[in-house]
Amino acid sequence: MAVTRRSRTSIGSALAAAALAMALSGSASALAEEAPEAAAAPPVQGVPTRVVEREIPAGQPAGQMTAALEPSEVERFCSNIADAARDRRYALQAEELKKLQAEVDKRIALLEERKTEYETWLKRREVFLARAEEGVVQIYSRMKPDAAAERLAVMHVDLAAAILMKLDARKSSVILNEMESKSAAELTRIMASAARREDPS
Secondary structure (H helix, E strand, O other), X not given: OHHHHHHHHHHHHHHHHHHHHHHHHHHHHHHHHHHHHHHHOXXXXXXXXXXXXXXXXXXXXXXXXXXXXXXXXXXXXXXXXXXXXXXXXXXXXXXXXXXXXXXHHHHHHHHHHHHHHHHHHHHHXXXXXXXXXXXXXXXXXXXXXXXHHHHHHOOOHHHHXXXXXXXXXXXXXXXXXXXXXXHHHHHHHHHHHHHOOOOOO
């Protein structure tokens, strides 16, 4: 019986010691978890805080300070991209100018073609008018003086004067003699002005 009681007492002491150790371990863990929170807590208002500035050691190599001033990889990349974008923009502008130049050259060629056609038509017109004028002059040269005078009197004075200048001088004088004095004087004045070498104005 004495042995049994002693055994029970030993077992109870061991259990109590184990329970105490577990309690102490739990308290230590709780303190460890609360420590970061306490460190991260904001400072209490009204309590002065001290800012610690980091000074560069006097013996720091100059190369490290120069490296800090050199452009970073991002800046160099942006610079390279900017150059490529500028070159691309210039290339697009040059291509657009080439297209505009081609369009201008095309229109100039079209205008030259139209000009050639117009000059050809103008020459044909001048030839036609010259032939028509010759035909009209021949018609009036074969007409009787009184009939020619009657028709020239109702015609525009410039055209009538041009026809009379193309006719033979004897034929023209007879026709003028058959016309009214006022009309004959006007036609004579126009023909005299046209015969001058200098500008009548």
